[in-house]
Amino acid sequence: MKLKKNLILIGMMASGKSTIGQLLAKKLRLRFFDTDFIFEKKMKMKIAEFFHKRGEKKFRNLEKKIILNILKKNNCVVSIGGGAFIDHEIRNIANKKHKTIWLNWTSDTLINRIKKNNKRPLALNLTNNELNKLIVDRSKIYSRAKYKIDCENMKKVEIVNRIIEVINQ
Numbered sequence: 386m387k388l389k390k391n392l393i394l395i396g397m398m399a400s401g402k403s404t405i406g407q408l409l410a411k412k413l414r415l416r417f418f419d420t421d422f423i424f425e426k427k428m429k430m431k432i433a434e435f436f437h438k439r440g441e442k443k444f445r446n447l448e449k450k451i452i453l454n455i456l457k458k459n460n461c462v463v464s465i466g467g468g469a470f471i472d473h474e475i476r477n478i479a480n481k482k483h484k485t486i487w488l489n490w491t492s493d494t495l496i497n498r499i500k501k502n503n504k505r506p507l508a509l510n511l512t513n514n515e516l517n518k519l520i521v522d523r524s525k526i527y528s529r530a531k532y533k534i535d536c537e538n539m540k541k542v543e544i545v546n547r548i549i550e551v552i553n554q
């Protein structure tokens with residue numbers, strides 16, 4: 386598949402952006418970039434450790450630079466961190482120049498998944514209620530993506546096929 390744009394996967398932590406992104410890229414024979422992975426490789430540090438040592442603000446600045454750079458490419462699948470689309474500049478460029486795809490799940494599913502591991506610093510100190518509020522608040526912004534995929538009860542391969550279906554409509 387030849388695209389002038391990137392396919393950008395957005396959504397909450399634990400919504401499967403990296404896994405689905407890899408599968409989607411493989412199926413469409415496109416390159417795949419995961420900006421969290423690029424961040425960790427560049428900084429030689431896990432994101433959780435970076436948050437702890439240097440704070441969220443510094444993380445957001447560096448994350449933004451990495452993403453804006455990746456968005457200059459085309460013909461790629463890109464998965465971006467759950468907080469990135471909240472930034473209006475990233476969101477505007479992503480929506481104007483590319484195809485943005487929101488992987489949407491219920492709050493229950495997301496909370497269960499997020500609480501299963503401790504690699505997500507933002508969620509570590511939040512109660513389930515607070516996490517639910519974050520999901521609800523962010524969903525209003527995620528809903529500005531061009532495409533929304535309701536992923537609940539779908540297998541990975543079904544999600545990938547659904548994405549291909551909607552972007553070709």
Ligand code: S3P
Nearest residue numbers: 397398399466467468505506507
């Ligand atoms: C974050 C999501 C994480 C990572 C960082 C902050 C967020 O990425 O960028 O921990 O603010 O939602 P994933 O969405 O890939 O977990």
